Amino acid sequence: MNAKIEDILDSCIAEIRMGKTAEESLREYPEVVDDIRPLLAVACELQKLPEPSASTSGLIRTMAKLSIQHAETKTTVKRRKVTIFSRAVFVRVAAIVLIVFVAGWTTVTSSAQSLPGDMLYPIKLFTERVRFFLTINHEDKAELRIVFSEERLKELIKKHRKGGGIDRELLIAMLEEAKLAVEAGPELSEVSRGLLISRAAYLSEFQGKTLEQLKKHASPVEQEELMPFVDMCQRRSNWMREMMGDTDSEPMGPPAKMMQQWMKMCPMWQENSQKNK
Amino acid sequence: MAEFNVNSLLERARNQDPKALGMLCEHFYPKVLKYMHYRVAAISAEDLTGEVFLRVLRHIGQQKGSFAAWLYKIAANVVIDYARAGKIRRTEPMDKQIVESVVNGKNPAETVGRQTDIYNAITRLTDEQRELITLKFIQGLTNADVAEITGRSKEAIRGLQFRALSALRLILSGEDKSNER
Numbered sequence: 001m002n003a004k005i006e007d008i009l010d011s012c013i014a015e016i017r018m019g020k021t022a023e024e025s026l027r028e029y030p031e032v033v034d035d036i037r038p039l040l041a042v043a044c045e046l047q048k049l050p051e052p053s054a055s056t057s058g059l060i061r062t063m064a065k066l067s068i069q070h071a072e073t074k075t076t077v078k079r080r081k082v083t084i085f086s087r088a089v090f091v092r093v094a095a096i097v098l099i100v101f102v103a104g105w106t107t108v109t110s111s112a113q114s115l116p117g118d119m120l121y122p123i124k125l126f127t128e129r130v131r132f133f134l135t136i137n138h139e140d141k142a143e144l145r146i147v148f149s150e151e152r153l154k155e156l157i158k159k160h161r162k163g164g165g166i167d168r169e170l171l172i173a174m175l176e177e178a179k180l181a182v183e184a185g186p187e188l189s190e191v192s193r194g195l196l197i198s199r200a201a202y203l204s205e206f207q208g209k210t211l212e213q214l215k216k217h218a219s220p221v222e223q224e225e226l227m228p229f230v231d232m233c234q235r236r237s238n239w240m241r242e243m244m245g246d247t248d249s250e251p252m253g254p255p256a257k258m259m260q261q262w263m264k265m266c267p268m269w270q271e272n273s274q275k276n277k
Numbered sequence: 278m279a280e281f282n283v284n285s286l287l288e289r290a291r292n293q294d295p296k297a298l299g300m301l302c303e304h305f306y307p308k309v310l311k312y313m314h315y316r317v318a319a320i321s322a323e324d325l326t327g328e329v330f331l332r333v334l335r336h337i338g339q340q341k342g343s344f345a346a347w348l349y350k351i352a353a354n355v356v357i358d359y360a361r362a363g364k365i366r367r368t369e370p371m372d373k374q375i376v377e378s379v380v381n382g383k384n385p386a387e388t389v390g391r392q393t394d395i396y397n398a399i400t401r402l403t404d405e406q407r408e409l410i411t412l413k414f415i416q417g418l419t420n421a422d423v424a425e426i427t428g429r430s431k432e433a434i435r436g437l438q439f440r441a442l443s444a445l446r447l448i449l450s451g452e453d454k455s456n457e458r
Contacts, residue, residue, distance in 0.1 A: 006439040010420065013438075039442040042449065045395055046414035051307070052314040058323040059306050062330050063299060069334050070295055 009036055013043055115159050116167055138187040142196050145181030146203055149174050153207055160214060166222045171229050178203055178236070194244070201240035208233030287344055290337050298337070302330050305345075308416065309352055315399060315411045316356050328355050342425075349416070349426045353408065360404075398448040406441035413438065 008029050015025035022040040026033050108127050111120035128148055135141050152174035159167050182200045185193045211230045215223050283304070289297035309329050313322035329352045340347050399410055405427075412423045413434075420434050429437070 006435045009439050009442070010435045038446050038450075039439070042395075042442050042445050043414060045391070046410060046445075047417070049315075049392055049395060049415060052311055052322065055323065058310070058326070059303065061323075062306065062327040063302060065327055066298060066302060066330055066334055067295065069331055070293065070298065073293070073334070 005032055005035060008032055009039055012036060012040055016040065016044065115155050115162075115164070116170060117164070138184055139192050139196075142181045142184035142188065143199075145177045145184065146199060149177035149181065149203060149207075152177060153210060157210070157214065160218070166214075166218060166225050168225065171226075174207065175229065175232060178207070182240070197240050197244055201237050201244065204233045204240065205237040208237060283344060287337075287340065291340065293337075298334060301333070305348060306330070308345075309348065312349065312352050312411055312416060313356070315396075315415045316352075316407060317359070321359070325352075325355050325359060328359075343422070345418075346422055346425045349412065349418075349422075353426060356408075394449060395445070398445050401448055402441060402444055405437060406444060409434065409437050409441050410445070 012022070012025040012029070016022060022037065022044060025040070026036060029036065107120065107123055111123040111127065114120040114124050128144075128151075132141065132144050132148075135144055152170050156167055156170045156174065159165075159170070178200060181196065181203075185196055188196060208230050211226055211233060215226045215230065218226060283301075286297045286301050286304075290301055306326065310322055310326045313325045313329075317325060329348070332351050332355065333348065336351075399407060402410065408427060409423060412418050412426060413420070418426075420431050423429075424431050424434050427434070
């Protein structure tokens with residue numbers, strides 16, 4: 001019943017607002033006239049309550065406050081922009097850059113010792129590609145190719161020592177890098193080209209000899225696999241010596257320090273060299 | 278002022294145009310003052326109305342939908358905040374405005390006496406009843422507007438309206454003794 005009275009009251013108020021009198025609005029609800037009539041009377045009286053007079057001084061005071069607040073808001077917004085840029089954002093960006101740099105540097109350093117099949121090996125290759133991409137000078141690019149070719153040979157020996165067998169992919173990559181280094185020759189000056197061919201000739205000879213040493217410790221199947229690569233290295237070395245027109249002279253070798261490192265890595269070859277001497 | 282003009286003023290006010298903000302304030306000031314006049318003691322109404330417009334200025338950029346409904350929501354929040362802080366005088370025995378109307382000879386003394394009784398009766402309602410009476414009967418808003426401002430359903434508004442008018446009738450007829458403060 002209560003709910004019904006509430007709805008009836010609301011309906012009557014709506015009709016009064018549309019221009020009907022209280023009695024006219026109640027005609028449809030004779031059963032609740034006595035309950036609703038006094039409430040409608042109160043509602044009508046409420047609607048006739050006087051308007052409070054808005055004092056001019058109050059309005060002026062409010063407008064003045066608004067002007068001050070508006071000016072302060074503008075200043076705060078400007079100040080906040082400068083603050084956000086100079087402190088919070090700068091510190092965050094600097095922290096992110098630092099973290100990325102440290103994490104990246106650590107990963108790249110760790111990946112330098114990785115071998116094919118390691119999780120970090122793709123990062124090592126990627127780093128090499130980036131180094132190559134960032135190198136502009138043709139001479140330096142050719143030098144990088146030679147370094148990469150040497151690196152593949154190191155990886156091949158390390159992997160074999162760890163019992164990983166002969167990695168054919170590494171052998172191919174080694175020869176490919178050396179070939180690309182020589183192909184950069186036409187881009188260089190005559191002197192630089194001569195140095196590059198000499199360097200590549202030594203590299204091929206060195207790689208051939210290293211593979212021969214490796215062959216001695218390899219299984220018959222692996223020996224068969226290594227044979228064509230040893231031949232290829234020797235043929236390349238000879239071809240480059242012929243190109244230099246100096247088949248008797250020794251090609252220009254790598255620095256002594258590098259040679260020492262190689263000797264440590266290839267103890268069998270070291271023994272062999274001593275015997276030869 | 279036509280609704281179109283209010284919308285155009287609002288657009289400019291959102292971009293912090295001081296002239297548009299001033300015009301909005303001038304237009305809505307009497308309505309908010311009237312709301313405050315019946316929601317709290319008349320003596321606090323002007324101060325609280327000023328506070329409403331300061332909040333409007335601060336948050337005008339976030340305003341969406343009906344401006345009037347948004348404005349009364351802010352006004353309701355100002356009343357709540359001031360009530361919590363204990364800064365509002367809830368009742369006054371006689372409304373200054375009604376007394377002034379007698380002095381000016383606008384209304385017969387009998388009518389003025391009745392209006393004073395109604396005003397005093399309103400001050401004895403619960404907060405939610407007083408809010409509804411102010412919005413619906415003093416400001417003349419629809420149930421939909423009141424529902425949006427107060428966050429209640431239309432059905433709840435109808436129920437509250439019935440209870441508020443019943444309470445007022447009892448107070449005015451002198452039958453209500455429990456609600457006397």
